[in-house]
Amino acid sequence: MNAMNESKEWQVAFSILQTLKRYGHEAYIVGGALRDLLLKEAFVDLDIVTSATICELKGIFPSAVIIRTNIPLLSMRKNDVRVEISELHARSLMENLRARDFTVNAVALNERGEWIDPFHGQRDIERRELRLVREDSIRSDPLRILRASRLMAAYHFIADPGVAKACRAQRGHLNAIAAERIGEELNRLFQSRDAAYGMQWLDEQGILSILCPDASGLHKTPVFSPLNKVDTLTEKWVVFFYLLGEKNVRHRLKKWRLSKAMVNTVHRLFFYTGKRLMATWDRRTLYGAGEKTALAAEKTAHVLSDSVPGGEMNVRKLLAELPILNRHELAVSPLEISAHIEREPGPWLGNMLRALEMAVIDKQVKNEKGPLLTWVKERWDET
Numbered sequence: 001m002n003a004m005n006e007s008k009e010w011q012v013a014f015s016i017l018q019t020l021k022r023y024g025h026e027a028y029i030v031g032g033a034l035r036d037l038l039l040k041e042a043f044v045d046l047d048i049v050t051s052a053t054i055c056e057l058k059g060i061f062p063s064a065v066i067i068r069t070n071i072p073l074l075s076m077r078k079n080d081v082r083v084e085i086s087e088l089h090a091r092s093l094m095e096n097l098r099a100r101d102f103t104v105n106a107v108a109l110n111e112r113g114e115w116i117d118p119f120h121g122q123r124d125i126e127r128r129e130l131r132l133v134r135e136d137s138i139r140s141d142p143l144r145i146l147r148a149s150r151l152m153a154a155y156h157f158i159a160d161p162g163v164a165k166a167c168r169a170q171r172g173h174l175n176a177i178a179a180e181r182i183g184e185e186l187n188r189l190f191q192s193r194d195a196a197y198g199m200q201w202l203d204e205q206g207i208l209s210i211l212c213p214d215a216s217g218l219h220k221t222p223v224f225s226p227l228n229k230v231d232t233l234t235e236k237w238v239v240f241f242y243l244l245g246e247k248n249v250r251h252r253l254k255k256w257r258l259s260k261a262m263v264n265t266v267h268r269l270f271f272y273t274g275k276r277l278m279a280t281w282d283r284r285t286l287y288g289a290g291e292k293t294a295l296a297a298e299k300t301a302h303v304l305s306d307s308v309p310g311g312e313m314n315v316r317k318l319l320a321e322l323p324i325l326n327r328h329e330l331a332v333s334p335l336e337i338s339a340h341i342e343r344e345p346g347p348w349l350g351n352m353l354r355a356l357e358m359a360v361i362d363k364q365v366k367n368e369k370g371p372l373l374t375w376v377k378e379r380w381d382e383t
């Protein structure tokens, strides 16, 4: 296979297999790199399984690091290729492949470039067919339901009826697995080439109502194509929740253990998308959203509803008309305000700054030091 002989990545791959062989260990390339090779996709990273133990591996590749996930891995970079090596744990390669989820992931290649393909994974990759390695593959790890949809979304695989049947049968067990694995897998699904296709399939298997039992929009069988019309992960989450009619966004994302920062940005964009769907931007809402969120909300609102007029240029024009874009653009500092009032900074100062921002945004006062300090003094004297 030419791609293998010519590319730097495959030279790295074979040199590692040969090194391990010289030390007397069995070693095979497995997983995504083989799938990507057959699908002519870009090489991402390299997974190797070997009969060597992690300790022995560390001796052979001293600069590599040991990563302790649920199974310990040896990880290293070689000629810019990320390589992860895991143990066969005294099991045969055949047992290792049999324990995998789908036939497209249960293929191996040895140091001589020979394929080991007991489940016809190469054929399935070429036909883009997703089939189970064993009938109980989904039962042994229900996360594989989401992996199926993610692989479909990433490679346009078609799930064979056995996959759909097993996923439907096991869907009730999905919520029993570690919540962060669900969040992580949904993130990966959203980042895949055709997230809408994967999501549609999950819905057809009745899986979305298991993931989001309170969602009110699922009876209307949503069309998920809007998911492919937005770019960022945050936008995809927001569009997803709107299509499902899921209101309790923060609760859902926290449950799936998404990072705090991600929970906040998704929740914020969800909120402003809702506002934008209800009405066009007013100055206060636009200021509250800020440039980044306002532009993103404009996009998500359009994708969700054709009837929303406006567009990016319009938001940019409205933003340009705002006297300030954030508190730091006020022409007075908090200390100048406190000196002018002759009072130590305290909670009153935060309230005053908020009121001042709104007065500037509402154009009641010019953003210039003199008028701002006069406004502050008058307000102070009033209260």
Ligand SMILES: Nc1ccn([C@@H]2O[C@H](COP(=O)(O)OP(=O)(O)OP(=O)(O)O)[C@@H](O)[C@H]2O)c(=O)n1
Pocket (backbone or CB within 6 Å): 031, 032, 033, 099, 100, 101, 102, 105, 106, 141, 143, 144, 147
């Ligand atoms: N729940 C899981 C997770 C992983 N695997 C197996 O472990 C391999 C590696 O998993 P992962 O690193 O998550 O890779 P992929 O999901 O396949 O993605 P990629 O290969 O593109 O990194 C997979 O190919 C698959 O054979 C599995 O059978 N069941």
